[in-house]
Amino acid sequence: MAVKITDICIACGACIDECPVEAIVDDDDNPTGEDIYYVYADKCVECVGHHDEPACASACPTEGCIVWDAPFEGQPSREEIGEDMRKGDTPCVE
């Protein structure tokens, strides 16, 4: 469970101080070497227990720069949908 910063990031710095668990580092400290900010997946808690939604994404001025998996409640995951289809009684045609 973690958000991810994509290469749309303009390194504006708006998100870094919003993070309650200091999971975000700036482009200078990005371990991938890219010129964008970076979220440590092992630190990010998606703001659960701190905010109703990821604070970094709320602060980010760039649409779609910070992404995460947020399925609707009760919505089956893509894996589950695939699993159900595989379980179907489709006769084997040879």
Ligand code: SF4
């Ligand atoms: S979602 Fe919350 S915990 Fe995760 S990086 Fe953004 S501000 Fe930090």
Ligand code: SF4
């Ligand atoms: S607020 Fe958005 S654009 Fe600005 S540094 Fe953070 S992720 Fe990048």
